[in-house]
Amino acid sequence: MTEVAPEIVNTDFEAAIARNKRNTVILIVVLTLIAAVLGYVLGWAWGMLDLIWSLPPRALGRLTAGGVLADLFHLPPRREAVIGTLAMIAFGVGWGLVTLYAGARILSAFIGARDADPANPLEKQFIDVVEEMSIAAGLPMPRPMVVDTAALNAFASGSSPGRAMVTATAGILQTCTREELQGVIGHEMSHVLDFDVRYATVVAAMAGVTVMLQHLLLNMARWGPMPSGGRRDDDSGGQRGLLTLVVMAVVLVFALIAPLAAKLVQLAISRQREYLADATSVKLTRNPVGLIHALQRLQQSDTAMTREDSPVAALCIAPIRSFYDNAFATHPPLEDRIARLQNLGGIPISPTTRSDEAAPPPPHHGPWG
Amino acid sequence: MSTGTIIVLVVIVAFVGLTVMIYNNLVSGRAQVRNAWSQIDVQLKRRHDLIPNLVNSVKGEMDFEKGTLTAVIEARSHAVAAKTPQESMQAENVLTGALGRFIAVAESYPQLRSHEGVASLMEELKSTENKIAFARQHYNDAVQNQNIRIASFPNVLFAGTFGFHAETLFQVPETERAAIDAAPEVKFS
Numbered sequence: 001m002t003e004v005a006p007e008i009v010n011t012d013f014e015a016a017i018a019r020n021k022r023n024t025v026i027l028i029v030v031l032t033l034i035a036a037v038l039g040y041v042l043g044w045a046w047g048m049l050d051l052i053w054s055l056p057p058r059a060l061g062r063l064t065a066g067g068v069l070a071d072l073f074h075l076p077p078r079r080e081a082v083i084g085t086l087a088m089i090a091f092g093v094g095w096g097l098v099t100l101y102a103g104a105r106i107l108s109a110f111i112g113a114r115d116a117d118p119a120n121p122l123e124k125q126f127i128d129v130v131e132e133m134s135i136a137a138g139l140p141m142p143r144p145m146v147v148d149t150a151a152l153n154a155f156a157s158g159s160s161p162g163r164a165m166v167t168a169t170a171g172i173l174q175t176c177t178r179e180e181l182q183g184v185i186g187h188e189m190s191h192v193l194d195f196d197v198r199y200a201t202v203v204a205a206m207a208g209v210t211v212m213l214q215h216l217l218l219n220m221a222r223w224g225p226m227p228s229g230g231r232r233d234d235d236s237g238g239q240r241g242l243l244t245l246v247v248m249a250v251v252l253v254f255a256l257i258a259p260l261a262a263k264l265v266q267l268a269i270s271r272q273r274e275y276l277a278d279a280t281s282v283k284l285t286r287n288p289v290g291l292i293h294a295l296q297r298l299q300q301s302d303t304a305m306t307r308e309d310s311p312v313a314a315l316c317i318a319p320i321r322s323f324y325d326n327a328f329a330t331h332p333p334l335e336d337r338i339a340r341l342q343n344l345g346g347i348p349i350s351p352t353t354r355s356d357e358a359a360p361p362p363p364h365h366g367p368w369g
Numbered sequence: 370m371s372t373g374t375i376i377v378l379v380v381i382v383a384f385v386g387l388t389v390m391i392y393n394n395l396v397s398g399r400a401q402v403r404n405a406w407s408q409i410d411v412q413l414k415r416r417h418d419l420i421p422n423l424v425n426s427v428k429g430e431m432d433f434e435k436g437t438l439t440a441v442i443e444a445r446s447h448a449v450a451a452k453t454p455q456e457s458m459q460a461e462n463v464l465t466g467a468l469g470r471f472i473a474v475a476e477s478y479p480q481l482r483s484h485e486g487v488a489s490l491m492e493e494l495k496s497t498e499n500k501i502a503f504a505r506q507h508y509n510d511a512v513q514n515q516n517i518r519i520a521s522f523p524n525v526l527f528a529g530t531f532g533f534h535a536e537t538l539f540q541v542p543e544t545e546r547a548a549i550d551a552a553p554e555v556k557f558s
């Protein structure tokens with residue numbers, strides 16, 4: 001799944017759109033397969049536990065830990081495993097369709113975004129800038145949303161340009177000048193333009209569900225099943241407990257592997273997309289300075305989004321910081337992006353010092369920043 | 370049917386299919402150009418509607434800048450009265466210049482900036498100016514796309530026959546550029 005990123009930034013929008021549509025389908029299929037495997041294991045565990053706790057003591061003696069493990073791969077599988085697999089496939093396909101149609105709204109609810117309020121001057125400016133950039137891109141206007149947090153970030157979501165949302169944090173609206181905001185929104189608009197949002201929204205919504213499932217499974221493993229008919233008055237309790245542990249260990253292993261696999265798929269969002277979005281932003285604003293200054297502000301800011309492992313990470317303009325930053329980064333380093341933009345603009349730009357005492361934006365031609 | 374007939378049929382079908390694809394592609398490009406053009410008009414109309422409001426709310430505060438304001442009002446009435454597209458384009462360019470000067474002047478007066486109603490109108494005005502600029506820019510992007518389509522092979526073989534011709538770019542005249550760039554100096558004395 002992890003596609004090898006091409007070295008050269010591809011500015012062919014139609015190719016980017018086609019690639020994103022194709023990748024979205026592949027992604028839903030792969031994640032549904034992962035879900036199917038999880039469903040199989042869960043169903044198997046359910047059937048196996050049922051068996052362990054209902055076998056008469058004499059038959060139990062013949063069931064070893066190895067036997068339990070072998071049963072996981074036994075064909076034909078247990079009825080419960082088949083049911084679990086089918087249920088998870090149905091769930092995967094269903095959830096895939098839901099994310100395609102309502103992914104943006106689900107994400108908004110998840111991170112607590114609300115509609116931008118035109119009565120607030122800063123948010124009015126944000127709404128205006130979103131409309132301006134959508135005019136420049138020739139797209140329907142996305143719905144502007146705000147998250148009330150001091151962190152500096154913005155992202156676009158939605159399965160198609162007609163259903164897109166652009167979400168900004170209150171922090172970035174407060175910190176950025178109009179010109180810088182244009183650069184940021186231009187970047188997001190280009191994600192809308194080449195259907196990055198469809199792919200990324202599905203990734204995010206899927207990743208969200210995987211995280212939820214993982215919590216569910218881990219909790220199950222921690223508290224263990226309490227079979228209703230268990231604890232009979234015999235001396236086989238120890239054996240039953242041991243076999244139960246074996247089953248739970250299997251579940252635990254898969255519960256840990258599945259999100260990791262999902263994470264790897266999520267990384268298939270090539271970092272190249274970000275360079276393309278930066279370049280497109282400049283194409284829309286005809287002004288690299290705004291985006292460069294905005295990225296410099298993001299570089300200097302140390303307020304990270306609260307939810308570090310948030311599934312929306314891949315959608316955001318700035319990386320969401322966490323320990324495994326470099327290994328699992330969804331974005332190329334900001335320095336690198338700034339350097340590329342400076343090349344694009346053909347002008348060296350001295351980095352601004354602090355966000356609060358940033359140099360006034362240099363004079364520029366064209367639209368009022 | 371002989372193999373020869375089949376080959377001829379396949380070639381004909383392929384040719385017709387290709388022609389249809391090219392035609393549709395050019396039509397959609399032309400539709401994008403037309404649509405982009407009408408977007409500019411939408412934004413210009415919005416600007417005309419906005420100016421009377423703006424003038425009313427800053428009139429009292431801007432006694433000292435009567436000239437700038439009058440220029441805006443006059444440019445607007447010329448733009449609204451314009452009959453031909455040529456006239457209209459010219460008048461709109463003058464209006465853009467006048468509003469550019471107005472924005473620059475207004476931004477340098479603290480009492481204007483702090484006035485809440487004026488502040489929100491100024492944002493509206495700036496945004497409208499940007500929308501017009503971006504709508505024109507998008508029009509040019511669409512024109513450029515379409516012209517590339519028309520001129521590239523094999524489209525170029527059919528474009529003329531189907532009646533597709535290179536579209537004209539919207540060009541900002543030099544005089545307007547100069548007007549936008551040269552924000553007037555404001556003296557506080």
